[in-house]
Amino acid sequence: MRAGFLVRGLATAALLLGTTFSAHAEDALARVKAAGSLKVGTETAFAPFDFIDAGEHAGLNVDVFAEIGKELGVTIEWVALPWEGVLPGLEAGKFDMVAGPATITKARMERYRFTPPVAEATVAILKKAGDTTITKPEDIAGKAIGVGKATAQLAQLTAYSETLPTKVDVREYPAFTESYADLAAGRIAGVANSLPNIAFVASQRKDTFEVVLPPFGQKSYFGFIGTKDADHAPLMVAIDAALLKMKGDGRLAEMQKKWFGASFDTPDSVPDPAF
Known part of the structure; x- marks a missing residue:
């Protein structure tokens, strides 16, 4: 009898342990795909990237993330808040990444993971x-x-x-x-x-x-922001790939022309920002 309890107890423990390992093995990209949505933090007072137009959220970021969502097979869930609360919100896990965008600087690169540039920021x-x-x-x-x-x-x-x-x-x-x-x-x-x-x-x-x-000042670029931890690395790599695909097929340039009146010749990455 005791042996039966022991076997059942070991089986239950193994099941719980397997579930725990499975949960830990599921990274941010897998969770986003499972949820069917990418949660993005931003402010809506930074035209033409993010702003409210006739009551609707509009701007370059809205268009770009709509395309990123298509590439990843998910919808975009926007979380709007004042800029000074956006990066703390990312660190607190309130959303998966930040649209912003933010100027790519040396100090920020030490703390955050940037996507390829989406525009100049001079x-x-x-x-x-x-x-x-x-x-x-x-x-x-x-x-x-x-x-x-x-x-x-x-x-x-x-x-x-x-x-x-x-x-x-x-x-x-x-x-x-x-x-x-x-x-x-x-x-x-x-x-x-x-x-x-x-x-x-x-x-x-x-x-x-x-x-x-x-x-x-010095020439600089805007990029979107994510965290640098291993859990979010696959998600950021997937978003990088989506942006570079959009750059390669001309979609990004068309959106830049729509919102800025001109397209920007931006690098694929900024490993060493000017400041």
């Missing part, structure tokens, strides 16, 4: 239309310039300010939309953001804004 200044006091980047010396909180653009603006005869009065905003509103109202003299972003904003409001060229 920084430029947006000013009010007709403002003759800012005709080149160095003219922002001593002026109030808006920039997004916890962004690579903030780091670039701060570094550039140190090279000017008078430091920039840096004003940090939780969302770039708020900085554009303050610029339009004359409360600040300009906004520092990536050239694709401000070019889009200026094209939408030609009577209100102008782009100051050339850009300043």
